[in-house]
Each structure stands twice: as structure tokens, then as C-alpha cells.
Amino acid sequence: MSSKKSKAKTKPRIGVFKFASCDGCQLSLLDAEDELLGVVGAVEIAYFPEASRNMLKGPYDIGLVEGSITTHHDAQRIQEVRRKCRTLITIGACATAGGIQALRNWKDVEEFIRVVYATPQFISTLKLSTPIAEHVPVDFELRGCPINKYQLIELITATLAGRKPNIPNYSVCMECKRKGNVCIEVARGIPCLGPVTQAGCGALCPSYDRGCYGCYGPMETPNTESMTNQFRILGQNDEQISRAFRSFNAWAWQFRKASEECKRT
Amino acid sequence: MSPGRTITVDTLARVEGEGALYIKMAGDRVVDVKLKIYEPPRMFEAFMRGRHFSEAPDITARICGICPIAYQMSAVHAIERALGVKIDPAVRLLRRLFYCGEWIESHALHVYMLHAPDFLGYQDVIEMAKDHRAVVEKALRLKKIGNSIVHLLGGREIHPISAAVGGFYKVPTKRQLKELVSDLEWALEASIETVKWSSTLQFPDFEQEYEFVALRHPEEYPFNEGRLVSNHGLDIDAAEYEDRFVEMHVKHSNALHSVIRGKGSYLVGPLARFNLNFDKLPEVARKAALGVGLKPPVRNLFKSIVVRAVELVFACAEALRVIAEYEPPEAPRVAVPSRAGVGQAITEAPRGILYHRYAVDENGLIVTAKIVPPTSQNQKRIEDDLREYASHLAAWPLEEATWKCEQAVRCYDPCISCATHFLKVVMDRE
Numbered sequence: 001m002s003s004k005k006s007k008a009k010t011k012p013r014i015g016v017f018k019f020a021s022c023d024g025c026q027l028s029l030l031d032a033e034d035e036l037l038g039v040v041g042a043v044e045i046a047y048f049p050e051a052s053r054n055m056l057k058g059p060y061d062i063g064l065v066e067g068s069i070t071t072h073h074d075a076q077r078i079q080e081v082r083r084k085c086r087t088l089i090t091i092g093a094c095a096t097a098g099g100i101q102a103l104r105n106w107k108d109v110e111e112f113i114r115v116v117y118a119t120p121q122f123i124s125t126l127k128l129s130t131p132i133a134e135h136v137p138v139d140f141e142l143r144g145c146p147i148n149k150y151q152l153i154e155l156i157t158a159t160l161a162g163r164k165p166n167i168p169n170y171s172v173c174m175e176c177k178r179k180g181n182v183c184i185e186v187a188r189g190i191p192c193l194g195p196v197t198q199a200g201c202g203a204l205c206p207s208y209d210r211g212c213y214g215c216y217g218p219m220e221t222p223n224t225e226s227m228t229n230q231f232r233i234l235g236q237n238d239e240q241i242s243r244a245f246r247s248f249n250a251w252a253w254q255f256r257k258a259s260e261e262c263k264r265t
Numbered sequence: 266m267s268p269g270r271t272i273t274v275d276t277l278a279r280v281e282g283e284g285a286l287y288i289k290m291a292g293d294r295v296v297d298v299k300l301k302i303y304e305p306p307r308m309f310e311a312f313m314r315g316r317h318f319s320e321a322p323d324i325t326a327r328i329c330g331i332c333p334i335a336y337q338m339s340a341v342h343a344i345e346r347a348l349g350v351k352i353d354p355a356v357r358l359l360r361r362l363f364y365c366g367e368w369i370e371s372h373a374l375h376v377y378m379l380h381a382p383d384f385l386g387y388q389d390v391i392e393m394a395k396d397h398r399a400v401v402e403k404a405l406r407l408k409k410i411g412n413s414i415v416h417l418l419g420g421r422e423i424h425p426i427s428a429a430v431g432g433f434y435k436v437p438t439k440r441q442l443k444e445l446v447s448d449l450e451w452a453l454e455a456s457i458e459t460v461k462w463s464s465t466l467q468f469p470d471f472e473q474e475y476e477f478v479a480l481r482h483p484e485e486y487p488f489n490e491g492r493l494v495s496n497h498g499l500d501i502d503a504a505e506y507e508d509r510f511v512e513m514h515v516k517h518s519n520a521l522h523s524v525i526r527g528k529g530s531y532l533v534g535p536l537a538r539f540n541l542n543f544d545k546l547p548e549v550a551r552k553a554a555l556g557v558g559l560k561p562p563v564r565n566l567f568k569s570i571v572v573r574a575v576e577l578v579f580a581c582a583e584a585l586r587v588i589a590e591y592e593p594p595e596a597p598r599v600a601v602p603s604r605a606g607v608g609q610a611i612t613e614a615p616r617g618i619l620y621h622r623y624a625v626d627e628n629g630l631i632v633t634a635k636i637v638p639p640t641s642q643n644q645k646r647i648e649d650d651l652r653e654y655a656s657h658l659a660a661w662p663l664e665e666a667t668w669k670c671e672q673a674v675r676c677y678d679p680c681i682s683c684a685t686h687f688l689k690v691v692m693d694r695e
Contacts, residue, residue, distance in 0.1 A: 018283060020305040024330020024423040030374065031422055033409040037401070040391045051378070052389030053278040053671075070305045100327050103312035112311035117514050117521070125306055146330060146423040204420040208427050208435040209597070213323065215424070243316065248327065 012160055015047035015060035017081050019067025019074050020101055020129065025092035026050055026066050028149040035153055043156070058084030062159055068094040068101060068129045075126070075135060082136040087159055090132045091152065093145035097217050098251035100145075102129040105251055131251065140165065145215040145248040148200050168199055169220040172212050175203035184211060191234050193244060196222035196254075217249035224258035238263050272655065272667045277674060279379040279389070286674060287517075288651060293659030298651045299517045300644055300674070313634040318344045318625050319601075322428045325621070325636065330423050331374075331680055334367040334415065335614030337428040338489055339621040339636075344430045346503075347608025347625050350601055355594035356432040357489075358587050362442075363418045363428070364488040364612075365584040369411025369452065370422070371615035372535075372573045372580070375678045376459060377404030380570050383672045384466040400462075403455055407577070410445075410452045414584060417441060432598025442588045449585050456577035457553050463571045464557035469669070471654060472564040475646070476525065477537035480613055486545045486579055487538065489612045494541055495531065496562070503609040506620050512637065523642040530645035533617025534677065535572040536563055547586075550579040566650060566676045573678075603629050614639050616678050640679045647677055 016026050030036065030051060046056040063085030069075050082088055090096050098105070104112055105128045113125065132138055142155055151167055158165035168174075172194035176183065184206050185192040192211035194203070198219040205212045218224075224245070231241045245259035272288040283304045289297040309328055316324060321340040326333035338360060345352065377400065378390040387393040394401040412422040417437055419425020427433045478499065482491035494500050501509060512521035525531050540561040543551065554560065554575045563572060609622040617639030624632040654673050658666040 020307055022327050022330040022333075024327075024333070027330045027423060030378065031408075031412065033405040033412070036405065037394060037398075040394075045389075045391060048389075049276050049278045049283075051279065052391065053382075054388040054392075055276060055278070070307070074305060099307075100309075100312070100324060101307040104308060107312070112308045113306070115311040115314075116306065116308050145327065146421075201421070205426050205434075208420050210426065210429075210434040213426075240317075243320075247320070247324070 011044040012061040013046040020070040021067030021094040024146040032149045068098045091142045093248040096141040097249040098129045102251035171219040218254035301517045338612045339619045342610035343608045343621040347606035353594035362587040365580040366414030368580040373408035410448045431601045436597045453581040459574040460553040463574045468567040476531040479537040479541045503611045522645045539572045547582045
């Protein structure tokens, strides 16, 4: 047993930490069926409660953080997690942008609690759902709701090798072009957030005859104003445009701004 | 040995989400049991208001990354009911296939990767793989085949994008479905072996009286349709659900406890479905169950691993049946009218029944939403089971008793993300 342990110590240690989320992004690791046994052969999974009762103390070489900060307790816990992780990577729309639960950020949270819970005084929560980077420095943000498991494996591999991960921040349009998809927005008039959304999903929604709904969040330098105008040309009203920007990455600042500005103009 | 003690598990592992368990004992008497769920509340029912009904399947999928299809199915069926939409029979079949994919994926994950380590004495599947690599490789392949169904129909495994009110955004061709057949034939055999393998595990002698609650359909093992029935005479339509079931808010949990009005706890999930629908299982699944001496009523919670394996056999056989019968619908989805209405639906998530209700206005915007996930329905029952089970463990060393109690909770395959989310076990012996 002791010789086993000392051998394991030479492997990089990974911790997986969860905040307010659906568990889907950390499940991506278990969903990498073909790669899983390879990954666990190369690293030591030191802390991953969804998969193991073994919960080893830090420090960790890589911390993967899923979920957004929505409680006082979690706002403190993320500080501890940061201290224990040499490299901190946030995974998914909750951790990188506050997630769908950030819709509360435009509403009265007290009223929200009364809608869901019979005894509101039992519930302790913050007014805002915020991304991890608003609380601690983050080394890399992996986008997506959910993340792409191959991007996650690339990111872990690159981090361990000390190189820059190959994760593009151009738009979904590039993926559509590469797949040979006919543009559904231009050809069929279906509102599509692809032009302002970061690639990574493989242009899924346009490939399934529906408009992109922005689950990978804003691309680098998105032209949201032009996107808003295009949606108006397609007959969308201000409320519809605002809702389109306010989904899983609503609190990402580019989408947040666009969702507020379309109502003002 | 001290006369009393506390069993504490700070973080219950290998469940989906975050919770804790606290058990206080005086001698062999259990004084208090609390399944504490401190997963932060995300308040979906509140922020769904004002969203368009077409967004409900995409938004509610985000309640749970493990069973997004269950949320999508309950959402689309409830809204279709609110708006009086009739779906194409081919779409109905495809939705069954979609659910087969999720059940295979979720059950394979739970049986082998979350639950089996308890029986074989490992901390996790990674440790288990060192001694049982072939078993783990089989599990991963089985899980992947379930995921491949979801991937084909929905574009991706987690939060698939194709389910729509009225049908799907895009439906597969016959040829695409046929490509799944050889893998599914392997999966069917692997599932039958899983039934045999799981039946050889050691089960604690722990039988309880339960009120089992599940859907029941006249012709088939239930997914999306049927009446809600129980072994104690319940027989209702989804629309009557809130008349008979009520959610209570307790201080130690961010998830609501659901009980049958005037009665108390009940059990949903594989055991309930199996016990209430055994006659609707296909021959191959019934044979697999009877072959290992498993027949209703199964009242031992720990045997849920074998029942899940039987449901794996069912899901593989059902997927093959659907693929053989499938003719693509005329259109991927039917037109959906804009009108005000209220609709309820119950579908069978891998962990048990999932209830959704929506009220929609004439512009298609959601006025109110109510969601009751399977784990909040089982939560009270988990506490009741532990109250009984912990008293049997009074003489056990604390560490082992704690592990046993954790195992009892894991039998439910609880999804705390759904119910809200973190499981931590504390056993207190005075």
C-alpha cells in the first residue's frame, strides 16, 4: 500500500471542485469513455467526489472548477480552493459566466426564493450568481454549456506539458463553413447567434436545423450590435432579442451589455 | 463500545451533487436522521417565468447534466398538453429511443462506476479497474453505446439540442439508426451478463415495506406515458399529481421533501417500475430477471443494482425494437399553436418519476412552472430507510457502519443536482 502511494505521488494531482451547477461538465470527464482509463493512468485523481470516496488533501497541480458562486459559503470556499491549486481551470458556462442561474441577477432574489420555497428564512443565497474569475484569478476558462470533452482533454494535456492549449476563440460560423453547412440565418431566415458565439460545439445547432443559442458564450470581440440589427431584420422584437442574449451565458459582459442595449435603442 | 454515537459522512461520494448525512444514535436506537442537501439553490421555477415555452426543454435540461433527456421529455410533454399538440407516432417512437439512450448511459454509469465499488470494496471505479479491468472496459463500452444513441438523436450527450415542443428539430434517417444495431446487439448481451454478474454480489438482508410509485402504460414498460400508480391503490393522471402529492420544506435541506398527502414517504425509480410493470418487460428482460431468481416484489434496496441491470436489458431490447420499426415522420415536428393553457406531464427519469407543470400565456410565455425531480421524491424515503437500517448497525465499528449507511443512500442513485445538490453523512451515537 505504501509503495503504491509513493508511486502515485509522482503523477500530477488533479482536483475537481463543484459550485452551483448541474454536474454535467465534470461528467464530461467520465463521458470520455475511450480516453478515461488513459487519463487516470497519466494523472492522480486526488479529489473528485462524484467519482470517488477517496478525497485527498491538497495541494493539487490542476484544479478543475465547475459551477458559479451563489452563496456566502461558496464565496469563501473558492478562496481556499484557489490557494490549494497551482493551476486553476474553470469549466463550463456556470464557472465562466455565472450560468443560467445568473438570470436572477436582473431580478429580486428574495421574491425568487418565495416562489420556490415555502419557508424562505431557511434559504441563504447571494443576490448575484457570478463566475469564478470575479472572485479569484483563473488560469484558463473553458467555455460551453456543457464543455466539449475533447477540449477538456486537450486542455489538461497542454497544461501538463506546459504548452498553450489549442482552443480557438473564433465564432461558430467558422465551424459551419468548415462543415459545409448552408447558413441558416442567411438562407432560411432563422435567428442564429453563431456569428457572436465562440466555437467549440462543432456548430451543432445549425447542423440540426436550428439557430445557435449561444451556449459557448461570446467569441473574442463579438459584434453584438450588428447581431441585434440582424435579429431585427428577421422580425425579432426587443424582448426576444434580449432573451436570446440572456440564456446560459447571460452574465458574460458582452452578452449582458447586448441584452440591455437592445431594449434601450 | 460506547452506548451511543454519531455517524457522519461529510461529503457523500459517487452521487450526483452535494449533500451530507447525519445520523444520531442512542444505543441501537436511532434518534435522528437528516439527509442534508446543501447544494446551492438555483431557482429554475422562478426564472422560467417570462421565458418562451420553446426554451423550456433547453433550460430545464440544465437542472441535471446526468439526466437532461428526462427534463426535456417532461418539459415537451407538459407543454404539448398545455397547447393541445398531437405528435407524430414516429416522433413518439424516437422519444422512446432517446430515453433508452439515457437509461443505458445512466444505468451503466451507476451500476458499474458508482455502485459496484461498494460491493467489491473499492473507493472508486479507477481503483476497481486495476483488478477488474475487463469489467470496467465493458462498462465503458456499454455506457458509450447509450451515449451514441443520445448523440445521434440529440447532437451531444450532455444537454442535447434536438428535442423540441412538437417533435425534434431534426430526425435521423433509417440508415443512421441501422448503424447502431450491431453495437446494441452487443450491448443487449452485455446487459444480460450484467444481470448475472450483479446477482452474484452480496446483499445485506434488509427488506422494507414501500409504497412503490411509477407510471404504468397498458402496452409497454413506461417512459413518457401512462397513469401514475402504486402498490397501495394509487391510480391517477398526471393532472391530479398535485392533489395527491405535496412538497414540504425542511430546514436541513435545500431540496423540498415530497410526500403522499395524508400518508408519507414513497419510493420511485427502478424498484418501483420493476415491481409495478414486470409484466410489461420484454421477454428477454423478464427471462434475465427470472434466471437469477429476481421477481416482484423486490423489497431489498440493495438489489436495485440487479434491477437496474434488468432495465439495461429492457432498454437495449427496446432500442432495437424501435430501430426495426422506425419510419421517419413526415416532418420532424408538428406546428404548435400559440394559446394560453396549463399542462402537466410525468416521465420516467432513470432515477424515477419527474413531474413538470407549466402555465403558458397567449404569447407563448411561461407564467408559472413547477418541477418535482425524482430525488426530492425519494429523499424522505431515504431518511426512513436509514432510520431503520442504522439501528441494525449499532454494534458495527463506526467506520464500517458509516460506509454501510453511505451505501444505502447510493442505492437510490440520488441526483442532488436535480433535487438541488451535496451529500455528507454524519452518524451520531450518544
